[in-house]
Amino acid sequence: MHATIKPATLEYGSDHNGLVCGYLFGRGAAALPIVAADALAWLQERAAYPDEFLWLHFNLANAASEKWLREHLRLADEFYDCLHEGSRSTRIEQADDTLVAVINDVLRDFSFEPSDIASLYLSVERQVVISARRSPLQAVERLRQAVRRGEPIASTVVLLTHLLRDQADVLTRIVRMATGKVDGIEDNLLSGQLKHQRAELGSLRRVLVRLQRLLAPEPAAMFRLMQRPPSWVSVADRQEVREASEEFVVTLNDIASLQERIKLLQEEIAALVNEANNRSLYVLTIVTVLALPINIIAGLLGMNVGGIPLAQDGAGFWIIAGIVAVFTFVAGWIVLRKQRELA
Numbered sequence: 601m602h603a604t605i606k607p608a609t610l611e612y613g614s615d616h617n618g619l620v621c622g623y624l625f626g627r628g629a630a631a632l633p634i635v636a637a638d639a640l641a642w643l644q645e646r647a648a649y650p651d652e653f654l655w656l657h658f659n660l661a662n663a664a665s666e667k668w669l670r671e672h673l674r675l676a677d678e679f680y681d682c683l684h685e686g687s688r689s690t691r692i693e694q695a696d697d698t699l700v701a702v703i704n705d706v707l708r709d710f711s712f713e714p715s716d717i718a719s720l721y722l723s724v725e726r727q728v729v730i731s732a733r734r735s736p737l738q739a740v741e742r743l744r745q746a747v748r749r750g751e752p753i754a755s756t757v758v759l760l761t762h763l764l765r766d767q768a769d770v771l772t773r774i775v776r777m778a779t780g781k782v783d784g785i786e787d788n789l790l791s792g793q794l795k796h797q798r799a800e801l802g803s804l805r806r807v808l809v810r811l812q813r814l815l816a817p818e819p820a821a822m823f824r825l826m827q828r829p830p831s832w833v834s835v836a837d838r839q840e841v842r843e844a845s846e847e848f849v850v851t852l853n854d855i856a857s858l859q860e861r862i863k864l865l866q867e868e869i870a871a872l873v874n875e876a877n878n879r880s881l882y883v884l885t886i887v888t889v890l891a892l893p894i895n896i897i898a899g900l901l902g903m904n905v906g907g908i909p910l911a912q913d914g915a916g917f918w919i920i921a922g923i924v925a926v927f928t929f930v931a932g933w934i935v936l937r938k939q940r941e942l943a
Contacts, residue, residue, distance in 0.1 A: 618663075618666075619639075619657070619659075620657045625652060653755065655759060656729070661735075675698070675730060683721055697831065699725075701721070701722040703722065704717055705738060705767055706738050706770060707735055718733065718734060743763050761841055768851050772851050778807075789872075897920060
């Protein structure tokens with residue numbers, strides 16, 4: 601006999617316990633929204649409902665959320681350690697008979713800034729999934745929307761792999777956006793517009809490196825999970841996890857290719873900048889060499905001493921101008937000859 605659960609009213613943010621949302625699976629075709637009080641009642645009687653499982657999603661920015669978890673649930677110590685150890689790469693590890701996962705995701709308003717990446721922490725058992733985050737994240741929001749639409753989710757592991765696939769989809773969309781930015785920069789490069797492009801490429805490359813480092817599942821942890829999963833994880837669920845991790849591999853390869861493309865564009869921009877600097881230095885050198893004779897002669901004739909030649913000669917100016925012209929011509933010829941030899 602099922603306990604009566606009144607469907608929860610969807611609200612913005614979290615309740616006073618820090619619960620953002622809760623869903624009960626296995627009681628009907630679609631998941632049933634649930635509030636904290638009904639979730640607590642179900643947890644106390646969950647042995648009577650072996651075919652049902654519960655997902656509770658908490659906001660760690662609400663200080664009451666961790667307190668509620670410690671009071672009403674017996675979660676693995678590794679889960680609480682993850683909450684306080686800071687950001688690390690995405691991983692799924694086994695703690696006794698529980699899966700503890702850290703999934704790095706991007707904020708809803710992701711704007712290609714390194715600070716737009718935050719972590720989602722999960723504790724996955726056979727009948728209970730606990731997730732917690734400090735900032736609204738894109739992948740978990742996509743999972744919530746899928747649950748609301750009534751997508752079938754057969755087990756807690758399927759819920760976890762659905763979240764991993766949602767994260768891979770978000771990452772794919774980010775790569776697509778980044779590719780569009782790189783395409784625009786490349787078009788500007790071909791049209792000769794280099795202003796600010798080099799700095800934008802560097803910032804974009806740093807964000808992609810951070811995404812690749814944080815969002816890629818740790819291979820060692822994934823390998824251990826595949827070799828020795830908890831006893832309640834079925835063969836089908838194990839295959840789900842393997843396929844979800846393989847989707848990441850494809851997306852991460854796309855990121856690596858995009859990073860290489862950015863690197864080549866940076867090198868090309870650097871080469872164009874160096875070439876422009878060399879041309880500027882060459883022009884400056886020519887101007888300096890051509891101005892050298894007249895500067896030397898003007899300096900000599902400008903000395904306030906006696907005996908300056910041609911001072912009383914009526915054609916003295918034209919004689920000096922001719923000498924300057926000859927020396928300037930010879931200096932320019934030497935510079936051009938050296939330039940041809942170097943070319």
